[in-house]
Amino acid sequence: MTYKFIHTGDTHIGNVYKDKQRNDDIKRAFSELIDYAIDSKVDFIVHSGDVFDSGSPDINDLLFVTDQLHRLKEENIKFFTVPGSHDVGVGEELSIVDLFDRNGLLINLNSNKYMKKEGDRIHLSGITYLNAFIAGVRGKRSRVEDEIFKVLDVDIDQNAWIKIFIFHHTISALGETFKDLDTENLPKGFDYYAAGHWHGHRDNIPYNNGIIQYPGSTEYCDEKEIVSNPNRGFYVIEYSESGISSIRYQLLKTREKEIIYINADGKDQKQLKSEALSKFKQNDGKLLVVIVEGKMNGKRTELDIQDIKSNAKALGYSYVSVNISRLSDSDSENISIKSENISDIEDEFLSAKGYSKKEVEFAHLIIDSVENGKELVGIKQKAVDIYDNQ
Numbered sequence: 001m002t003y004k005f006i007h008t009g010d011t012h013i014g015n016v017y018k019d020k021q022r023n024d025d026i027k028r029a030f031s032e033l034i035d036y037a038i039d040s041k042v043d044f045i046v047h048s049g050d051v052f053d054s055g056s057p058d059i060n061d062l063l064f065v066t067d068q069l070h071r072l073k074e075e076n077i078k079f080f081t082v083p084g085s086h087d088v089g090v091g092e093e094l095s096i097v098d099l100f101d102r103n104g105l106l107i108n109l110n111s112n113k114y115m116k117k118e119g120d121r122i123h124l125s126g127i128t129y130l131n132a133f134i135a136g137v138r139g140k141r142s143r144v145e146d147e148i149f150k151v152l153d154v155d156i157d158q159n160a161w162i163k164i165f166i167f168h169h170t171i172s173a174l175g176e177t178f179k180d181l182d183t184e185n186l187p188k189g190f191d192y193y194a195a196g197h198w199h200g201h202r203d204n205i206p207y208n209n210g211i212i213q214y215p216g217s218t219e220y221c222d223e224k225e226i227v228s229n230p231n232r233g234f235y236v237i238e239y240s241e242s243g244i245s246s247i248r249y250q251l252l253k254t255r256e257k258e259i260i261y262i263n264a265d266g267k268d269q270k271q272l273k274s275e276a277l278s279k280f281k282q283n284d285g286k287l288l289v290v291i292v293e294g295k296m297n298g299k300r301t302e303l304d305i306q307d308i309k310s311n312a313k314a315l316g317y318s319y320v321s322v323n324i325s326r327l328s329d330s331d332s333e334n335i336s337i338k339s340e341n342i343s344d345i346e347d348e349f350l351s352a353k354g355y356s357k358k359e360v361e362f363a364h365l366i367i368d369s370v371e372n373g374k375e376l377v378g379i380k381q382k383a384v385d386i387y388d389n390q
C-alpha cells in the first residue's frame with residue numbers, strides 16, 4: 001500500500017499587493033494546488049503555515065479559502081497545518097486558522113488539544129493518519145516562541161510508517177543572517193520536516209535521520225522573490241510501510257518575468273528614463289523588475305519612478321517595481337560596512353550616518369517591533385526615556 005501527500009506552505013491569501021490582479025494570482029496558485037490534489041487523488045495535504053497574509057483577512061479571502069477547503073473535504077482530503085507568523089494577529093493568542101479548525105475544514109496541530117504544559121516542559125502530541133504521524137509547532141509572533149523548542153517533548157507514534165513534523169521558522173542551516181531558530185533545536189526522530197516561513201525553495205537538508213524541506217511560497221510575494229526564485233511549486237511525497245519512497249517538486253504556473261538592469265554611471269534622469277522605456281515591450285501581463293544601479297548625474301530624487309512605472313503598465317506589465325537601492329548620486333556619501341550580520345550592519349550604518357548610541361538603540365526597537373509584529377504600544381514612552389536620559 002502506498003499513500004501520497006502534498007507539502008506546501010506560505011500561500012498568503014490576502015492583500016500582499018496593492019494590486020488586485022496580483023492578489024488574484026496568489027489565489028489562483030492555491031486553487032491550482034487544490035485542483036492538483038483532487039485530480040491526482042492525494043491522501044492529504046500538509047501546510048507549513050501562512051495560509052493567510054493577515055490574522056484578520058477580508059471577508060472575500062475568508063470565503064475563498066472556505067470554498068477551497070470545502071472542495072478538499074468533499075474528496076476526503078485532510079488539510080493539516082499550524083498557524084504561520086502571518087496567520088496570527090498582533091497580540092492574539094488564537095489564530096484565524098482556529099476558526100477553520102473548529103469548522104472542521106482543517107486540523108491545527110498547534111491547538112491546545114495537542115500541546116499540554118507540564119511544569120516547565122511542553123508536551124506535544126499529534127495525529128496518526130493513514131500510518132503517518134503528524135505533529136507541529138506554529139510560527140513565531142515574538143522571540144519568546146523560539147523558547148518552545150527548548151522545552152518540547154514530543155510523543156511520537158513509533159508504529160507509524162513515517163513521522164512528519166510541521167514548523168514555520170527560518171533555521172540556521174539556511175544561513176545565520178536570517179535565522180530565527182537554530183536547526184539543532186528542532187525535535188529529533190522525524191523522517192520529514194515540513195518547513196515554512198522561508199519563501200525560497202530548499203530541498204533535502206539533512207537533519208538527524210530525516211530531511212528538512214522548504215517548498216517556498218506558492219506565488220512570488222515581493223520583488224525579491226521575483227528576482228531570486230526561478231519557479232514556484234510544492235512537494236508531492238509518496239510513502240509506504242518502508243518509509244518515504246519518492247519526493248517530487250510539482251511546478252505551479254506563474255507569470256513570465258522580466259528583470260532589467262540599468263547602469264546609471266554618468267547618466268542623468270532623462271537618459272535613465274529613456275533607456276528604461278526603450279527596453280519595455282508590449283506584453284500580456286508579465287512581471288517587471290527594473291534595477292537601476294551605479295552613480296547617476298544629478299539627484300536620485302529627480303528620477304520619476306512613478307512615470308516609468310505607468311509607462312510600463314500601459315504596455316501590459318501586470319506588476320512593475322523600480323529598484324534604486326543600489327543607485328547613488330553626487331550627494332550620496334559612501335559608507336563602507338564591515339559587519340556581516342543584519343543587526344550589526346544596521347548599527348554600523350546608523351553610527352556612520354552620525355546617529356548617537358541611544359538613537360541607534362531606538363531604531364533597533366522600532367525595527368524589532370515591525371519585524372516581530374510586536375505592538376508599538378510603549379514605544380513613545382521608550383523614546384522619551386531614551387532621549388531624556390541622553
Ligand SMILES: [Mn+2]
Pocket residue numbers: 010012049050084086197198199
Ligand atoms: Mn510566509
